[in-house]
Amino acid sequence: MTSIYSSFAATATTKATALVPATTRATAQAQATATAPAASLLTLEHISLSFKGVKAITDISFAVERGEICALIGPNGAGKSSLLNVINGVYQAQEGRISFDGETRQRMRPHDAAVRGIARTFQNLALFKGMSVLDNVLTGRNLQRRSSWLEQALRLGRAAPEDDRQREAAERVIEFLHIQTWRNALVGKLPYGLQKRVELARALASEPKLLLLDEPMAGMNAEEKQEMSRFILDINREFGTTVVLIEHDIGVVMGLSHHVVVLDYGHKIGDGAPAEVRRDPAVIAAYLGTRH
Amino acid sequence: MAQTINPASAVLAGACANAPLAEVLAESAHPAPAAAVAPATLPNWLLRQSHQQAGRVALRHKRLGVWQQRSWRQAADEVHRLATALRASGFGEGATLVIVSRPRPEALLAALAAQWLGGVAALLDPLEAAAGHIEVLRQLQPQAVFAEGLLEIERLQASALTPALVIYADGRGVASLNPAGLALADYAQLALRETDCPWPVQAHAERTAFAFYRYAASGQIEQQRITHAELLQQGQRLVLAEKLNEQEEALAARAFAASGQARYLLAPWLIAGFCLNFPENLSTRDNDRRELGPTLVAGTAQTYGRLHELVLSRLPQPGSVQRRLVDWALDKQPGKVRKVLGEWLVRRPLRDVMGFTRTRAPLLVGEPLPITTLDFFAALGIEVRAWPDLAQWRDSAAAPNTQVAPAAPALPDNGWIANGAQAA
Numbered sequence: 131m132t133s134i135y136s137s138f139a140a141t142a143t144t145k146a147t148a149l150v151p152a153t154t155r156a157t158a159q160a161q162a163t164a165t166a167p168a169a170s171l172l173t174l175e176h177i178s179l180s181f182k183g184v185k186a187i188t189d190i191s192f193a194v195e196r197g198e199i200c201a202l203i204g205p206n207g208a209g210k211s212s213l214l215n216v217i218n219g220v221y222q223a224q225e226g227r228i229s230f231d232g233e234t235r236q237r238m239r240p241h242d243a244a245v246r247g248i249a250r251t252f253q254n255l256a257l258f259k260g261m262s263v264l265d266n267v268l269t270g271r272n273l274q275r276r277s278s279w280l281e282q283a284l285r286l287g288r289a290a291p292e293d294d295r296q297r298e299a300a301e302r303v304i305e306f307l308h309i310q311t312w313r314n315a316l317v318g319k320l321p322y323g324l325q326k327r328v329e330l331a332r333a334l335a336s337e338p339k340l341l342l343l344d345e346p347m348a349g350m351n352a353e354e355k356q357e358m359s360r361f362i363l364d365i366n367r368e369f370g371t372t373v374v375l376i377e378h379d380i381g382v383v384m385g386l387s388h389h390v391v392v393l394d395y396g397h398k399i400g401d402g403a404p405a406e407v408r409r410d411p412a413v414i415a416a417y418l419g420t421r422h
Numbered sequence: 423m424a425q426t427i428n429p430a431s432a433v434l435a436g437a438c439a440n441a442p443l444a445e446v447l448a449e450s451a452h453p454a455p456a457a458a459v460a461p462a463t464l465p466n467w468l469l470r471q472s473h474q475q476a477g478r479v480a481l482r483h484k485r486l487g488v489w490q491q492r493s494w495r496q497a498a499d500e501v502h503r504l505a506t507a508l509r510a511s512g513f514g515e516g517a518t519l520v521i522v523s524r525p526r527p528e529a530l531l532a533a534l535a536a537q538w539l540g541g542v543a544a545l546l547d548p549l550e551a552a553a554g555h556i557e558v559l560r561q562l563q564p565q566a567v568f569a570e571g572l573l574e575i576e577r578l579q580a581s582a583l584t585p586a587l588v589i590y591a592d593g594r595g596v597a598s599l600n601p602a603g604l605a606l607a608d609y610a611q612l613a614l615r616e617t618d619c620p621w622p623v624q625a626h627a628e629r630t631a632f633a634f635y636r637y638a639a640s641g642q643i644e645q646q647r648i649t650h651a652e653l654l655q656q657g658q659r660l661v662l663a664e665k666l667n668e669q670e671e672a673l674a675a676r677a678f679a680a681s682g683q684a685r686y687l688l689a690p691w692l693i694a695g696f697c698l699n700f701p702e703n704l705s706t707r708d709n710d711r712r713e714l715g716p717t718l719v720a721g722t723a724q725t726y727g728r729l730h731e732l733v734l735s736r737l738p739q740p741g742s743v744q745r746r747l748v749d750w751a752l753d754k755q756p757g758k759v760r761k762v763l764g765e766w767l768v769r770r771p772l773r774d775v776m777g778f779t780r781t782r783a784p785l786l787v788g789e790p791l792p793i794t795t796l797d798f799f800a801a802l803g804i805e806v807r808a809w810p811d812l813a814q815w816r817d818s819a820a821a822p823n824t825q826v827a828p829a830a831p832a833l834p835d836n837g838w839i840a841n842g843a844q845a846a
Contacts (some may be wrong), residue, residue: 163611264487301486306594313487368594 155225160355169232171196171372172217172340175224179212183184186212187223188396194340194389197335199373201383205416210376211253213393214342217242217374218250230385231339244273247339251346253327253376259318263309263328266317267300270335274299303335306368307361323354334365343366347382355379380417384408392416463625463650464537465501467692473499475668475695481527484702484710485577485747489740496693497531502615504535505621507612511587511605513565515540515624518633520585521564522555522577523570525674525700528609530688532568537631540624544633546573558635558643560620561818568609572596578604608813632684635818644817646681655688657689660809662782664718670696671780672718675707675725681813682787686720696778704760708732711743711777718783724790726806729776730795738777752801755759770803 141153179187187209194200202210215221217228219238229238230246238246249270251259258266277288286295293295294399304310307327312320317328326346333341345370354362359382377383383390383404392400396418400407407413424671437806461467471480483490492500494637496673513519513544521538533543544562546555548570559567559581567585571592577590584604590596619785625631628648632704638644660666668833672691691698696718701710738744751764773779784804784823788811791799799806 298486301488305486308485310702311709364595 133137149257162246169196170194170229171231172374173229174213174217175227175229177213177216177223177228179209179216179221179223179276184197187216187393187398190393190396190398191400192391192398194372194374196372197366197370198388199362199386200389200391200392201387202374202376202391203378203383204399205381206395207395209396210342210393212311214250214344214374214376217340218248218342219402233406244336247337248342249333249340251326251340251341251344253344253348255322255325255329257317257325257329257332258270262314263312263320264300264304266328267303267331267335268296270303270332271296271299273336276310279300299334299337303331304342306364307331307334323350323358326350326358330358330361334369336368338361338371343369343373345376345378345381347377362386429695437549460654462627462654463533463537464631464653464689465623465624465625467654468494468498468501468534469623470693472696477698478695479702481530481698483527484706485698487702489699490529497527500533501534503613503615503617503622504609504613505538506617506619507589507607507615508535508541508566508587509539509621511566513539513541513586516629517541517565518544518562519566520544520546520559520564520569520703521568522574523568524548524628524677524704525590526570526591527698527700528613529568529570530674530698531613532589532609533632536566537625538621538623540626540629542630542633542647543678544635545684547677548633549677552577552580554637561643562635575604576608585843595815625650625652632681634681634813636815638815639793643818644815646815647682647814649683653684653689654693654813655684657693658775660686660785661690661694664716664785666690666694666696666783668695670694670718671699671714671716671779671781672696672720673699673707673711673714673716674712675701675704676706676722676801678734678789681721682722682809682811685812685813686787686809687718689732690718708777709795712775713777715777715780717780719778719781720785720809722786723789723795724789724794726791726799729742730798733772733776733798752798753799765803772804773804776802778802783807787811 147288163302172193172194174193177187177190178185190209190213193285202213204210212221216223219242220242220402224236227234228238229235230238230243231247233246250386258269261269275282275292277292281287304313307330309324309331312328314326320328330346332345333343343362347358350358360374362375363386366373375386377386387404390402390404391398392402392407392410392413399416400410402410440544461470472494474494477493480494480497481492502712508519513536517536517539519532519541519544521529521533533545536543544564546558555635559578560583561585564585566587567578568589568591569578571590571679572595575588575590575596578585586605588604588606589609589612590606593608593610596606596767627650629649631653632648634648636644636646636647672685674687687698690696699714700718701708737748748768751758751768753760753764756764770779773781773825778784781804784799784806786808790796790808791806796806
């Protein structure tokens with residue numbers, strides 16, 4: 131067991147080193163220790179969710195601190211995406227409660243979550259494929275608009291200056307994620323990796339406090355993963371955005387995250403810093419399949 | 423954390439007068455009647471343009487999807503503020519400012535600021551491998567560095583040098599990463615810092631303005647140094663030959679590290695006083711060229727080759743009716759009908775797509791174009807004219823050349839060598 135574990139740990143470290151630039155990684159880790167936040171941004175307490183008697187999530191509790199990158203990992207069917215859906219209100223948990231930014235609720239609709247500063251990307255892309263990159267990013271700015279639909283339709287009152295402000299904000303995100311070249315391209319015609327970046331741009335355009343990323347690197351090659359890792363770290367560092375992400379590539383997770391939560395069959399089996407989780411026998415067993 | 427510097431030295435502050443900066447600078451540039459004597463250095467030309475066409479657009483840079491612009495007066499003021507900051511860090515005559523940047527106005531203005539103080543702007547190609555830069559940086563031991571962003575600063579850190587001042591234009595990730603304790607300064611802050619302290623131009627015509635570096639086949643570092651006089655002589659020749667004036671629009675679309683760019687774009691920009699445009703980034707330059715429609719294009723064989731390939735890749739499939747129409751229109755020796763119809767149906771739209779609609783000075787600097795590419799542009803009605811790449815590379819260990827280069831071989835009055843057989 132020990133030797134297998136060592137191999138797992140070594141592989142994870144090697145991958146992390148390869149995928150995340152050394153300086154960036156050092157910064158992320160330094161930041162994690164240096165900026166210990168006073169209060170959690172997100173707290174889940176005893177969350178349980180079931181679908182017609184099938185338990186997807188059972189009694190899960192953990193906290194995400196402000197400014198950290200938290201990774202949710204676990205084998206397929208562990209309940210990671212369901213948990214993300216509970217956090218942003220797509221699913222309503224039957225038990226437990228969620229505190230976000232100092233406010234505790236048992237139920238929250240997706241629109242409320244967005245208004246309160248939670249944005250997300252999806253495992254399977256959910257973009258407007260017939261629209262341009264710029265227009266897709268602008269849709270992420272909808273909640274920032276103050277003008278009425280009538281003002282917007284007739285371009286009266288606040289609409290015109292607001293359009294300029296929204297465009298500038300969208301352009302800043304486009305510049306930040308280096309997608310200027312494709313600004314006017316139809317999203318449906320872009321390669322998959324770029325579409326993932328556009329989806330991230332749209333989420334970022336809403337200026338979220340909490341960014342939920344559901345497998346942001348799925349289907350990407352090593353180079354694209356490295357690029358995406360860098361963008362996620364930059365978002366966290368430059369804007370202070372708290373990130374919760376689901377990722378299967380353990381190397382990426384270990385290099386990117388300040389905090390890792392491990393799920394297996396709807397239960398939490400690990401929670402802590404990457405180094406601690408990597409050493410946790412329950413986590414190793416779940417990943418190596420010896421437990422079930 | 424990033425270490426901030428105070429560019430206003432006590433010595434300078436004591437010497438400052440409160441006279442309006444623009445007036446003092448104009449006086450410093452033109453003690454005699456302005457038009458009487460041609461300025462002898464690049465910063466003096468900047469001041470002349472600032473005096474003669476203060477409000478006219480000098481530089482345009484696409485950022486956040488919008489063309490942002492600077493007038494000649496703003497450009498001159500910005501250069502003066504940067505020169506003040508450089509001076510405060512100890513930068514003086516003969517000192518070197520290394521610039522590692524993609525084409526952007528900040529890099530150009532920083533180069534002019536270094537030259538203002540009598541220094542040299544050494545341009546390194548940001549697209550080259552980091553290892554090559556580290557060796558050159560160690561050899562140069564620059565007093566100041568303009569690093570575009572985080573990646574360029576990381577290269578500087580890897581070289582273990584600590585220049586007196588490191589100016590960066592893109593602050594992303596820089597503030598939280600400075601283990602080497604570099605004296606980092608944000609360009610935007612330096613450029614905005616008010617100064618009423620006039621500092622006269624200290625550049626000399628016979629001193630080096632720009633230096634370029636490359637690796638020879640033997641692995642040795644070679645350098646090319648160009649004086650103010652040489653640049654202005656060649657720039658003047660181009661301006662006269664191509665009849666360039668202040669109405670031109672040019673696009674600086676190459677990495678900011680080629681001597682051809684200094685000779686045939688930067689010097690003519692200052693002499694003719696036209697508008698120099700910078701693309702959003704290198705990957706958007708073809709889009710930006712199309713949007714802008716520059717009248718002056720100073721490109722290399724790679725520039726024209728890339729455009730040729732871009733057009734070929736987007737033409738209709740060979741054998742299709744549309745492709746046959748294109749081939750028919752691009753015939754080398756069209757008759758009258760074909761010439762007129764071809765112009766309206768194919769050649770003009772193609773020039774539009776490439777951004778060559780308004781181009782009246784398509785210049786080629788350096789290596790000649792392959793014949794197929796040359797023919798393609800000729801068929802479109804774009805007569806690419808070759809200008810000599812007068813690069814003289816020498817071992818960088820040799821003593822720097824600070825004298826005026828020997829006079830170039832006699833050229834016709836317009837500076838143009840017929841038949842395109844230019845010196846390389």
